[in-house]
Amino acid sequence: MTVGSAPGPLAKGRPAPKVLLIDLDDTLYRAHQVADIVRQRIQEYMVQKLGICKDEVATKTTEFYLAYGTTLAGLVANGYHIDYDDWHEFVHQGALDYDTLLQPDPSLRDILCSIDIPKYILTNANRMHAECVLARLGLIDCFQGLFYFENVMELAASHGFDVSHGVLCKPNPRIYQLVAEQLGVGLSDVIFFDDSARNLASAHALGTTTVLVGNDKLSPGVDLAIPTLHDLPTAMPELLDQPGLVHEHHTSHGRTHEHHSASLALFAVPVAVAGAPAESRTSSGGIAVHVPAS
Known part of the structure; x- marks a missing residue:
């Protein structure tokens, strides 16, 4: 320490x-699997629901995180229209098995x-x-x-x-x-x-x-x-x-x-x-x- x-x-x-x-x-x-799953789901959302090229999502995710605090904040600031409830369901609740991971x-x-x-x-x-x-x-x-x-x-x-x-x-x-x-x-x-x-x-x-x-x-x-x-x-x-x-x-x-x-x-x-x-x-x-x- x-x-x-x-x-x-x-x-x-x-x-x-x-x-x-x-x-x-x-x-x-701290559960690395949770962070890994959330990161993967964010990128999947960007491809599947926002039509962003798969080859670009990793770069955009990092750029938006660094510039705006979160990828979601960066997407919204750059003009993407996102249903927030749908985003959180896809990224968190729909992807994480809390009983197993925590x-x-x-x-x-x-x-x-x-x-x-x-x-x-x-x-x-x-x-x-x-x-x-x-x-x-x-x-x-x-x-x-x-x-x-x-x-x-x-x-x-x-x-x-x-x-x-x-x-x-x-x-x-x-x-x-x-x-x-x-x-x-x-x-x-x-x-x-x-x-x-x-x-x-x-x-x-x-x-x-x-x-x-x-x-x-x-x-x-x-x-x-x-x-x-x-x-x-x-x-x-x-x-x-x-x-x-x-x-x-x-x-x-x-x-x-x-x-x-x-x-x-x-x-x-x-x-x-x-x-x-x-x-x-x-x-x-x-x-x-x-x-x-x-």
Whole structure:
């Protein structure tokens, strides 16, 4: 694990965080098959449904990802008309066998439950994919809310973003500003975890503390680098208010031990302003954030 020579993210003099914002794919979990399947399906969609030459899709996928944050955002920005529900069904739900590709992670559940700070998912993927992943990992009730493609786009539209001709996604700085505003916190009150140094750098430039997950090399815009979120108790012990809940990460016959989770039911409610009493929890923009049932 690499933390560099600089003081850690929660070093003396830095305000205590009010929110943890955590990416989903390749951050909360890592399964190379999932990424490979999604990449293949994106290219198949471009050929089958958009009529792009098969020999061009690999290049275009990379170009759009680098220029716009996601291939989907690049396609839309370049004039392709895409049914978003159809795209996500083809790329995610219609292609991924979540039960086979993912396993419950009780060790990470222990860690997340030991952190008494509001935790939110921020993903460029859609709602159903996020729910399926979190449910399979056994982590869905560890989070106070989820920001995903649909409600981020709704939030963007409510603040004047032209969603008919563009997709708002990481690493666009606007997404972090809108999410922080929706949560009623400043960007300096947030610790953001992501596997993409580029996504982190754009948030860091706004004052957010950033943690790179899955890579042990620090880079500009990254405050801390850790191999996995399982390293949080060692790398950021000050986050854990209940360290006694954290157990060793162990497997049996290649499978992580099962852990009984609470209800996986989800419902949409207005966003809670951090620190506000329950009766005053309202959303300034009227955008619902998916929140796990307790």
